[in-house]
Amino acid sequence: MNATTPQHLIQPAAYEITAHPEHPRLLKLTLNTEALNAFLADVRDIDVQNLEYVPFMRFHLARRLKAHMGADFGETLVNIIKDRKHGGFVLGLEGVSQDSDDYVKFGTAIGHILGPANHDSMSNKYYARFLVKHTDSSDSYLRQAYRLFTMHTDGTFVTEATDWLLMMKFDEQNAVGGESRFLHLDDWSELQRFVQDPLGARPLLYKAPGSKNVNERVERPVFFHGEFGLSISFIDQFVQPANDAEAEYLQNLSESMENSPGTRTVSLPAGDLVVLNNYFYVHGRAPFERNEQLHRELMRQRGTFAQ
Ligand SMILES: [Fe+2]
Secondary structure, X not given: OOOOOOHHHOOOOOEEEEEOOOOOOOEEEEEOHHHHHHHHHHOOOOOHHHXXXXXXXXXXXXXXXXXXXXXXXXXXXXXXXXXXXOOEEEEEOOOOOOOHHHHHHHHHHHHHHHOOEOOEOOOOEOOEEEEEEOOOOOOOHHHEOOOOEEEEXXXXXXXXXXXXXXXXXXXXXXXXXOOEEEXXXXXXXXXXXXXXXXXXXXXXXXOOOHHHOOOOOEEXXXXXXXXXXXXXXOOOOOEEOOOHHHHHHHHHHHHHHHHOOOOEEEOOOOOEEEEEEOOOEEEEEOOEOOOXXXXXXXXXXXXXXXX
16 A cells, blocks of 8 residues: 555455464464455355466455455565564464365465465366375375374475465364474574585485376475575485485484474464475474374465565
8 A cells, every 4th residue: 555545445454463372483363254254255256267277366366365354464474474583374264164165265365475376296286185094005295194294395306496385274084193393494403513514505316206297307405595595405205315425414304303392393273274485494294193084185385476
């Protein structure tokens, strides 16, 4: 809003920001339920297929959400994700809907306030919905419930940039455990040990398993400097060490992140989402307790910041 905006068009903010109760850096936004309902009613006639086929409609949703949330909502989200002190937030639909199309629309609006989503090769869409269940025959830890899903960044094995990632919980039943785990690089107690090792700057080869539908061979170092300062790119499953020294370095690095006191467990109720800066956060998932009725559905979106 600038000085010439008529007074009646300036809306009060329809959200509050507080510290997240489980993570010292994340912020929690609580959105006004009337504004959320008004947003969902506003975009009711836009179907999800339209969003999948027409990229500019995803930005239309972002624009509508900003209009309903008022005062600097979009700018606030971008500033949080780019702010090294925070770099992440949690927010949700506050129970106003349990409809999965509404979840896709809301998540899309939040993501596209930051910028365009990348194509997700696993789903062949700009987002992916996936289940974690009792049984799984997949080829990575993503859908395996009873394994620790080790700390990692996203987008390691593709050439395009992955600036931010969004994860939204759609549904969860009979789930004990399985919490998200987040580590901000500056909270990693042994960070300097791995940054100062010459292997931290050496380009390493990444290759994805078949389910990812990505055949690229990407080389990137674990640590690099970028727009947000010291940054990391790492995932244990897809990095291909060329020798024993690289393998040992990567194994020690992974174990150190898992065991760092800075790695915090965060619970995410259905209808809530988390967004992280992918350059200075690593994320993972705790194992679930065994339950044959375990059912959890998540949506992910990953993208770049708007230019
Ligand atoms: Fe991930």
